[in-house]
Amino acid sequence: MMYRAIGLMSGSSLDGLDIVYTELDNSAGKWSYQIICTDCIAYNDYWYNNLKNALHLSVQEYSVLHTAYGHWIGEQANNFIDTNNLHHKVQIIASHGHTVFHAPDNNTTLQIGDGAAIAAVTGINTVSDLRAMDLALGGQGAPIVPLGEKMLFADYGFCLNLGGIANISCNTGQSYIAFDVCAANRVLNMLAAELGKPFDEGGALAKSGVIDTVLLTQLNNLDYYKQPFPKSLDNSFGTDTVFALITKQQPETRDALRTYTEHIVQQLIYAINQLLPQADKTNNRHQQLLVTGGGAFNTFLIDRLRESLGVFGIQLVVPETAVVANKEALIMALLGVMRWREENTVLHSVTGASRSSIGGAVWIGQEA
Ligand SMILES: Nc1ncnc2c1ncn2[C@@H]1O[C@H](COP(=O)(O)OP(=O)(O)OP(=O)(O)O)[C@@H](O)[C@H]1O
């Protein structure tokens, strides 16, 4: 059976809304995908500031923004459908929304962007709130992408996404284990902003700095890294805890970028060390690590990571750009399809929930 789906993802870097139209096929007994077209709608100042500050709104203001942002997402989906001639093709939309608050210790998470509004604006059945059921079952509600990695990227022993937050998954053969490793691009971007840049192109600024060993040790000593997985991060870890620590030390910005890049690499190696004993060693897939997310374009970070992975005999694979930039949105589309089929969307082996679950609210877009 072939499913034609749109996946919509607003990641923690707040760079924009990623849109993917994909054709997902399970007729050969396993899932395969084709990415037909993609877009990233960059946030203007209005959406950037509103989404960034949404946590501090009153309940009334939040509710208005939730609806308005849902309508805006629906309009972006309609424009995308127009531009790419997808009329009467798209069967389902899955929208992650934008994470405003994530507190798994209190069994709660909050993604803004009303799924009902998206269904109303597009007239297409829409799945939203993909994390809620897992949290209700005592899980972290994140990462949820590993189910898609199991369906679409099982040839890789490890999948790493270098987004605003870096997260890694490991194929154990039977199932998946995964967790958020550390804040990544969001912190690098905050540092690059000190030099008037949206991000550190290719990691060139970081490359020109020197490592501040005192700061590096302080970063590596943060409590989160000592916690066992399952575990996941709220954005505030990067913006408040990590950034506050860096600011206190007052390094020169290039040195801070260099130090933080090294910190990301060291935490990724530490994470791989933790996961490796459970990795599936058949077919040598534990020696293949797929890297996606905007950080895969940071050549300095990738070079440092590749060097460090050499010790483990692990090969770092950067796939085609469409996958690097859109894997999360692609997998949201798949999760929407799985929800529609009433099949699991979240793996409890990853999140620690009492069971795997069929997550997501379904909003019927068509008239009865
Ligand atoms: N050429 C480049 N050089 C360096 N960094 C880059 C480059 N291109 C993109 N990036 C980084 O990638 C970021 C975007 O990454 P991405 O879209 O994967 O994050 P996200 O999806 O918002 O995050 P998350 O996966 O945590 O939700 C940019 O903000 C920038 O920091």
Ligand SMILES: CC(=O)N[C@H]1[C@@H]2OC[C@@H](O2)[C@@H](O)[C@@H]1O[C@H](C)C(=O)O
């Ligand atoms: C709560 C939340 O939105 N978490 C995001 C965030 O961004 C990256 C990382 O932290 C990951 O755990 C998750 O997103 C991806 C899509 C996931 O759930 O797999």
